[in-house]
Amino acid sequence: MHPTLTIAVKAARRAGTVINRASMQLDILTVQTKSPNDFVTEVDQAAEAAIIEVLRDAYPEHGILAEESGESAESANSEYQWIIDPLDGTTNFIHGFPQYAISIALAKNGVLEQAVVYDPTRNELFTATKGRGAFLNDRRIRVSKRTRLNDALIGTGFPYREFDNIDAYLGMFKDLTQKTAGIRRPGAAALDLSYVACGRLDGFWEMGLQPWDMAAGVLMIQEAGGLVSDLAGEAAYMETGNVVAGTPKVFGQLLQVIQPHRTASTRA
Ligand code: IPD
Ligand code: CA
Ligand code: CA
Ligand code: CA
Known part of the structure; x- marks a missing residue:
């Protein structure tokens, strides 16, 4: 696995731990409304902070674009940018509907190179590297053979x-x-x-x-x-x-x- 992907997986799993822990206490969740049908909780923010901490530690010079905290100062100068959704499916999460994930991608000069999508409920880890294929928990995956x-x-x-x-x-x-x-x-x-x-x-x-x-x-x-x-x-x-x-x-x-x-x- 490419070193940047290893770091992205580590960050996604950290966020997964934050989210899984919080999913057991949904009754004490504070929900803010960003705009109609768009919500944010302290869990989105804590998961994002956990991801950014891991990425910054490994690659302090990389730019970051993250849903809840926006674009980092490094983004203007760096050829690398991390694109982060710390909790995709917040509405599902708030309702205890088990379909949500962490999404982390790395782009180099605007070209996507690494990808991680982690479903913490099912412990399903999707990863991809440009030119190297896509995987679900270490098994190579392909789109379906359906034609019609x-x-x-x-x-x-x-x-x-x-x-x-x-x-x-x-x-x-x-x-x-x-x-x-x-x-x-x-x-x-x-x-x-x-x-x-x-x-x-x-x-x-x-x-x-x-x-x-x-x-x-x-x-x-x-x-x-x-x-x-x-x-x-x-x-x-x-x-x-x-x-x-x-x-x-x-x-x-x-x-x-x-x-x-x-x-x-x-x-x-
Ligand atoms: C949402 C989810 C949803 C899509 C919305 C997104 P969020 O992301 O991906 O499936 O229909 O457009 O905003 O806000 O839960 O991270
Ligand atoms: Ca959102
Ligand atoms: Ca999203
Ligand atoms: Ca989100």
Whole structure:
């Protein structure tokens, strides 16, 4: 394992311990609302602090972009940047719905190189290194062999943050309910993407994501043989927050159903 990935795994497991401990005392959790449907707890913050402590200790000169504390001063000058979601699926966590994860990615000059997504509830560790494949707990993973959208199980998330997009989204959703085997909204984008990487889902789409929701999951899918794009079929997913992903065959069919529903606000 590349030394940076070893450090990222250590950081993710530390955060996992913080989150698992807190999950046994949900009744004393303080929840703050950042914006409608976007919550933060002291657990998100403690998990983020634990991750940053491990990364800073090993790589003090690296830049950091983290959901709860923003971009570090080093980010401007460093060729390396860590992209961190300390608790992806906060709403699930608050409700004791066991589908949430820690997501950590490392980019070099904007290119994703290392990825970790850790599900502390199931002790499932997803990792990927650019050019070296993707793994689930040391087992090599690949996207599913499904080729037809009709047979595909597709993951998604709702665009509540960018409500302008809701009509376009609902158009996609309506079409896809009729053209797929099923649609799931598990509630943690980093895990949804990792599930595409290991074949539990055959495709995924969401609008209005943040870089920390998808950085690690995107590399995971690419290293597992899947395809990822924005709604236009291009590579601007990190910039636009709109992402479509899937097995090589399902991806194209998914994009074909989604594209006619793009509007001025979703166009990217
Ligand atoms: C959220 C989850 C969710 C997605 C939201 C994200 P958070 O992340 O990934 O699945 O639909 O757009 O904000 O806020 O729980 O880290
Ligand atoms: Ca959040
Ligand atoms: Ca997130
Ligand atoms: Ca989060």
